[in-house]
Amino acid sequence: MSNAWKPQSAEDIENKIVRIAEKYVPEWKYNADNPDIGTVIAQIFARQTEENNRLMSLMPERYHLEFVNMLDINLHRAQPAASIVVFNMDGSVLPGARLPKGTRLSAESAFTDSGYAVFETDRNIYVTESQVKAMFMTDVERGTISPVFGQFDVPDIIDSDSLVPLTEDEDMTEAAPSETTLFSDIVDEEEVVIIPPFTLFGEKTSIGRSILIIYHDRLFDGVDEPIYLRLEDGEDVAARIKSGEFSFQYMSADGFADFDSVKLGEDGKTFTLLKSAECRKVASGDKKYAVVILKCNGIMTDSLEVSGISLSAGGDSRAPEYVGDGSVEMDAARFTPFTDTLAVFNECYIGHDKCFAKNGARITLDFKLSFRENQIRLTMEQEDAELTVIKRKPKKTLFDNPAQVKVNEVIFEYYNGIGWKKLRLDTEYAGLFETGDNGNVHLSFICPDDWKESESGPYSGRCIRMRVVRADNCYMRPAIHTYPVIENLKCAYSYEGKFAAPSKLERIAGTVKEDITERLGSEKPFTILSGSEYAQDMLYIGLDRKLEEGPISLYFQLADTNNQNGVKFRMEYSTATGFKEMRFTDLTEEFTRSGTVMFLPPADMSERIIEGNRLYWIRLIRSKSQKSEGSDVFLPRIARFCLNAVSVTNVQTDDETDYYIDEVMPNMHFGLGADNVLDAEIWVNEMGTLHKEEMERMIGDRPDRVRAEYDFLGRISAFYVLWDEVDNFEEAESRRSYRIDRMTGQLLFGDGTYTDMPRVLDNVAFRARVRSTDGELGNVGEWEIDGFVGDAPYIDSIGNPIRSHGGSNLETLDHALLRGAGMMNSRGKLVSERDYLRHIMEFSDSIDRARVVVGETIDGTGQPSDISIVLLMRDYADGAFSFHRIAALLKKELLKTCELTVSEDNLHIVEPIFVDISVNVWATVMNMDDSFEVQSDVKSVLNSYLNPTRTDSDDGWNIGVIPKESQLLMRLGVLRSRAIIQRVTMIGHYVDAFGEHELDTRDIEVSPFMVVRNGEHKVFVTNK
Template structure:
């Protein structure tokens, strides 16, 4: 409204008119305004007083308009204090939680060096515990995932990260499982309490549930076939891969279970193996001379002598301690006759008769006795053999097989600089070794092979299991009778849950956990917190300020006792669990989490003033009280009515107004009757007996009634006491990290800091804005019927809202929805979603009392925050003067930021994007000859997920508000 000016004259005009009158009425007096002229002094005084009268006259229309607005019921909104979140960090050396009482004061300095004081809203206890990990667990889907810190992630659903869930156990036995090529492995199971293992064996043989494998050169190699036999399994492998040891040098087989593979507790496991056929030896040597088995060779040389040695090596077979080995040797005799067998005459006789010629019969020289030996770690010991004990004599026919049981102390040794598993044959006696007519019968080894077989299973040396993210490992257990080995362990049947691991007990009364969630997702079931207390997870009394994670906020957990340490998912810690109450999927999606902060309390910019007392005279109608501090954020007024009430009336009043009347007795008599009077926005609407008052918060003035509109306070000395807080305004708006100082000492607190910006503080409306809002109240009369009514009611009552736009016929997501009404709000702090969400909730509560109840009951009213789009650009331009390229690039970026952050943001919601203006702004920049290309992209948050889209249409986002991002300027 443009106020009329009744008298447009200024002070200079009045003084000029006064001088003209002086020249007309008193020509004998020259008015020149000289300092030593008394008449001039009087004229100056008159002119000043008359100008003040003119000024007051000109203010009459404004005052009348203000009174008119008061008659319409318009009321200036109360001052709003800035608010934010403070984090109190306890010192690392503290073991117990540190109390942080409500009203703890912190401060920051403003631009003029004055302190801005903030007070905490709620008492908490700061725990020294640190949140180390957060895990998502779905027992039915067999999912265990660790949330990655530093980026938004969904809660109660698959995050896309690594699944830590494993159902896998390994059985290690270095002798039995040192295998290569086709083979079979038998696994004998023994269950706890002597139960039959046939059912477990059948389950472990099911290829749909489990997979058996071993470690090979190509990674995990599966067995070809698995079948159950009695209380055990037979694992068959038909390939050519060799078993390889793991990182700890153990040969093992592994069983990997799939989801829902069940649980399996083993009391004992035995293994035995056998090859698919006879295996060739790894090597044979005659002493230090290796023999090529493909070509054959002499095991003891061409001329065997006592103590000649032949070493046989098989790293796979000879290490099968306890097994029976059948060593088959393919030996051919090589006969060397060095004696002339023609008749020999006796030349030492005097008469040589041909009939006396003697035929010489040679003596067979052969290995008549050998000793078999093995190395036991200290030396070579005799090896008991059966079958062909001496296959080297060349006196036996048929297959030559040496059978022996591998001694338990047979050890690996080094022969001819090669380490391996050996046995040896040592020549004990060579028959006719010193004969003069020898015929050498020497063994020639053409081939050798062996097999082994176990009469009974061999206990495993070690076993390990991975289940539910945890690892159980048992070593050196070959002599242990009862293992109690949890081979397969399933997750406890439980709805989806989030597990929180702390480095120490987070007990506190209460423990404050701030959940910085993104987006708004309504969970269909109730969340509950539980704590591991040593035997099970037990419910924790919780105050949920997030409304089931609907918006960012704190959850207050009351944990009176320390929590014990437990190992879950392979890591030790103290555990809390946030669980869903049902197994159903959430149709509206899942909440997203940016971060979790401990020891957080909300603080507002205010100070608690000392209680002030006032006296009342006899029947002081319209009595006013001026408080010492302003603006006033909240006041409680207590009036002592003991002198104006009879005892029976006072007691009746205490019963009628519970919580508002305090009776104080002295010596059995009623000394004081303090009654809490209530604040009314308009005393004119109050009845004569109502105990009420009005408050002008910006001036700090309290006004009581006149007996017709509101009760008059009774007479008394200091019978009125006022408790209040003061503060508020835009001076309390400070960025994150700016509030770091405590007022007074708070022992054992090492650090305090505001995690979020202290924002939302507002001043009173400017006269122009008050005029604009107040005049519109006549039209909507505080009832929301049309779209403009919704907007104007919000602007009138919530100065924190920078922009408000009502969209009829759209739902909360912006989609067309007949009958729905969406009120979109842009807060003063675009970076603080929590503040915007809280503002939207308060606006919804206010509008729910002003709009159609049917629309409200059917859920067709929505109050949501605007979609904040960060606008970034990639621009290519051609410049007139390339030497000014850097300056031009900076100027383009500056102009774009000014366009987006200032000019666009002044527009209403949904109309801020004006893509054509970007081209115009770049074109109008000095030194720009030609605009080659402009690419705009918008980045925004959609239910916690960052989206990036190309900006091509001004109306693509009906709920959009903008802010400037990064601008890449390329010059040609």
């Protein structure tokens, strides 16, 4: 064994001085050939230190060993590395495969004797063929339904297939912009499902909506005409519409559009809506409807009721859409309805489809009426033609007086789908055109319900047909025809304060669409707008196959974010009648660390359709909410989620070995045949030292700690008792004790004074099952644990998504000497801050540095009795796995040796608050060709300088210290030969108990829990 004290040469010491000087005083250069005063001092110090080290190294090695033995301390055992392994089935017909605890896995290693590192599973696991097909979360406070993974069909406001084409040539399947949102990761059936990262109960996106959908066949058709919508007992709804929280929209040719004007009437319940475009119709059965929606512009968390919804509309006076005689279109501004030559059955069509579609409305026709005369005489040719037809000569009259022809009777008609039916006006109109009086005419009627569209020349729509029924003397010649002329014809409609119920009423609450038309007839209030139906914060996990066996494992890997709050939860599973609670084992410690949640699947688990997915569902229900402002920052961030994961440890459990002895001697020792021994199960054969009654009593009382072997007559032939390991025999609580010398790998028994020893000579004396580890060699990288030791049928692949961590070798003698010195200094008790720090640093080589903070906690509170231990791990950049692995053990160890006044609740083991320092550097290079190299060198210097852990060239940064800009400029001075640093900025980003912060490092209020970490650096280079 080499000497525990490692001497250093003067050259080694000088080289270390040079490395340290580059960091603290970069402007000074060590020059051994041309020494200045600083170099001379460094050389003198190096030679003096070399001599002191030489004298210390002359101390005999046994003195160091005796020092350790005097304190009666054992070397700290090696610590096994640990990781998580995920298994994938091979796609066989089997639903899964059982993997018992202790299943051996392997990772190739060039540094171990066997060529691979062995890992064993820590728990039983059933690897299932079932896969996650959908995941989503609900948040009752926000009212959100947040998709995590899978496909979710949000119900369309309007079914795209029901939209009426805008033109005859338009495909009926063409839809307005779809309201369907698909949150989907399209995954090939043969690929491994990868769930994207998410914040547990903290996602803000939502696929849920709150919309009221109102249908009517005619009242929404008006363009630039008022639409009246009345909400009975809807004061709350009206207030939120007025505030902008809710809004009205209508279905236009381009999708849903906002109304041009929305005004609330003086009654506080009637809204007047105006729009400048036509509604696109929706077909339902044999009817067509226009659609208006009332939607929440945010996310609702409550519900709103009204006792009724009614509609009305009004139309300003407008010119008709069409005027014609059935074949020729006329000018609607001025036209002769029956031409200038009157005849029975002359017709005039007035078309205004939108106005004449307002069933039940009062429609008015206003126009200016005037009359003109048309004198008709027979020419000679006409007389000859008439004689030819009549075959006789007409009578001669003494006086040639022309006949007077007027429209003696007219009828107004409409088309009811079968034929033309008389339109009943409010006043008698048959002799409207008989008087011959000029003036303004006002006609009105109630629009019939059975008015249908008809064809009239080029026009298709609802029309009024004016038809001449009687016109006396219309065929006599000569004649004077007094024919009407109509000018400025205007059509208008009004419901005269009458309101009608919507034709159809639907609502979307969250992701559920419901027809609520029947509730319009109820006298009771009903809900028109509400949030989702989920009443709790929940995470839903949908599986495509039933879980037949267990334990089933759900793996949650937390992101590398400190100060994450835990989340208490319970679990439920889907059944045919709902959800039932189930028992589970939470190895995440309420989501404060990465780990698995394991459970045995109940037999009555069954499929349910949730959010459009028929799956087997598991849901995690949050039982306690964070109430602090900005609490989302501290909710667990899940970086990875998957099934079929289990923790593994770099442990190799040997087969049980039998040991024999020839004679009973004190202080017997036996080689265990393994390096880095973790522990051993020692079963000592006590046959012959115990009475039969005593053995039978022990079998009944402690069956887990005794074994009995029987001969063919049923008599006990061997009786093994499990013994306990102790650090020293004098303090052993039981005489059935042994020790393990891990430096030599030997098993030690006592001399019989304080503890017993094996005494059976004619049979197996004891049996040993040894567990060992590879120590640091077990710290393998990601996905390197990829094989089985032995066969594993039906398992296609395995891998560790995170590197194995926490593996360490047996404590060295040097470390034990330092620990022993610390024990002597503190007398085995933790009193001062220095005592705590020494004990913490001696506890594990994984700890890079620590700080003790008294009277404060990381959440910004604290009592004078609080002691916070801040640990910076060497592998902090790889996550918090190493921290979580030792935190609980360290706390337990500290509580053993600290003052009695320190309670478990007052001792806090925490990670630092990492401050990510992002540096922007503006530099001027002497030579443009050096620009790329200078950029690389600057980033390299920054990454090295801001690394908080110790390295061979840097000491890192103490916890609670933030570097200053002047220090950074001094460090960048090493590049002054190639670049001039013009300016730097340092921005720090961190998350503490008060939220997320990003500000200049000069403005950061430094906390004793903070430690620096590299952020994103940028270098801007210009040429001199």
